[in-house]
Structures are given as structure tokens and as C-alpha cells.
Amino acid sequence: MGKTILGDAFKLCDDAGHGFENRNENSYDPGACSGGAEEADIALAFALTGKWMFERAGLLIFLTRNDDRDSTPVGLRDDQARRAGCSHFLSIHCNSSASETATGTETLYRDARDLEWARIVHAAALEALGLRDRGLKQESSIIRDGKPLRLAVLDFAPPACLLELGFISNAADRAVMLQRDTRIRFWNAVITTLKA
Numbered sequence: 663m664g665k666t667i668l669g670d671a672f673k674l675c676d677d678a679g680h681g682f683e684n685r686n687e688n689s690y691d692p693g694a695c696s697g698g699a700e701e702a703d704i705a706l707a708f709a710l711t712g713k714w715m716f717e718r719a720g721l722l723i724f725l726t727r728n729d730d731r732d733s734t735p736v737g738l739r740d741d742q743a744r745r746a747g748c749s750h751f752l753s754i755h756c757n758s759s760a761s762e763t764a765t766g767t768e769t770l771y772r773d774a775r776d777l778e779w780a781r782i783v784h785a786a787a788l789e790a791l792g793l794r795d796r797g798l799k800q801e802s803s804i805i806r807d808g809k810p811l812r813l814a815v816l817d818f819a820p821p822a823c824l825l826e827l828g829f830i831s832n833a834a835d836r837a838v839m840l841q842r843d844t845r846i847r848f849w850n851a852v853i854t855t856l857k858a
């Protein structure tokens with residue numbers, strides 16, 4: 663159990679972005695919404711598929727939330743992963759833009775410690791989704807409000823990355839992200855690489 667190219671004690675924390683009490687107590691954060699779809703639901707569907715497929719492959723996995731009622735404050739997700747004994751962290755999200763033509767997949771990482779893991783995740787997402795490659799991006803290279811971006815979910819000490827599957831605001835991206843086959847292709851690609 664847990665034997666992979668990334669080590670014999672591999673255990674993934676699979677974090678479905680947003681959800682109940684993500685930012686505020688007693689409130690639900692759907693994340694970005696468009697075309698009747700919510701980011702939190704798409705992320706959760708990916709996470710649950712990952713759990714099922716990892717367990718079938720004999721790999722260890724922990725989910726920060728299993729449904730839309732699990733309390734998952736964003737600042738505590740890395741603590742959950744540590745307590746669960748995870749060796750790697752993946753936070754799953756959807757991008758959004760005011761422009762309906764913005765498209766593509768990107769993966770954010772913290773620094774060199776995360777790069778190998780981020781590359782595995784990014785390659786699997788590109789293969790599964792077939793969307794434009796927006797690249798691997800170091801979080802500090804992204805400037806928001808005049809400051810380098812800092813993502814709370816990347817506070818996890820071991821390798822961590824945040825996957826932006828595609829743009830929920832783009833109808834074509836959204837349709838791909840909502841397909842069960844896309845989720846299966848993504849996790850198949852991750853598992854195949856890990857067990858190579």
C-alpha cells in the first residue's frame with residue numbers, strides 16, 4: 663500500500679476546493695458559478711472519483727471533505743492533511759473569468775519542493791481534459807492587489823499543488839469538467855504515472 667515512484671509511503675490528501683464553512687462559519691461557499699454549475703460541486707466530484715479509483719488501485723488517499731456538509735475551513739485543510747499522515751496534497755478547483763472565451767488548465771505550486779508532484783498532476787489534467795495548456799505557475803509569480811499570491815492550501819509542508827481544471831465560465835471547458843469520463847481519465851493518468 664502506498665508504494666509509488668514518489669516513495670513507498672505515498673498518501674494523497676485530495677482537497678475539493680470550497681464547500682461548507684470554507685471561509686465563513688455556518689455558510690456554504692460554492693466557489694465560482696456559471697451555467698448552473700458550481701465549482702465546489704465539480705471539485706467534489708473529482709475528489710470522490712479519486713478516492714474510489716485510488717482505493718481500487720491500492721493507493722492511500724484522504725479527502726478533506728466527502729460531501730457538501732463537511733466543515734472545511736480553508737486555513738485548516740493543511741492541518742487535516744498532516745493529521746491524516748498525508749505525504750502529498752492536491753487542491754482541486756475551477757478557474758473563472760469575466761471573459762467567456764478564457765480557457766485552459768493550469769497548476770499552481772509553491773516552490774521547487776512541489777515541482778515534481780505539480781508536473782504529474784498537470785500532465786494528467788492536460789491528458790484528461792484536452793484543454794489549452796496555461797502552464798505550471800509558481801504562486802509567488804502571480805500578483806494580486808500588488809502582492810505575490812499566497813494560497814492557504816499550499817501551506818502543507820510536503821509537496822502540494824493547486825489544480826485549476828478549466829474555466830467554469832467557458833461553456834466548452836465546463837462541459838468537459840462535468841463529464842464522468844474526464845474524471846476517470848484524470849485519475850487513471852495520475853495512478854498510471856505513480857505506479858510506473
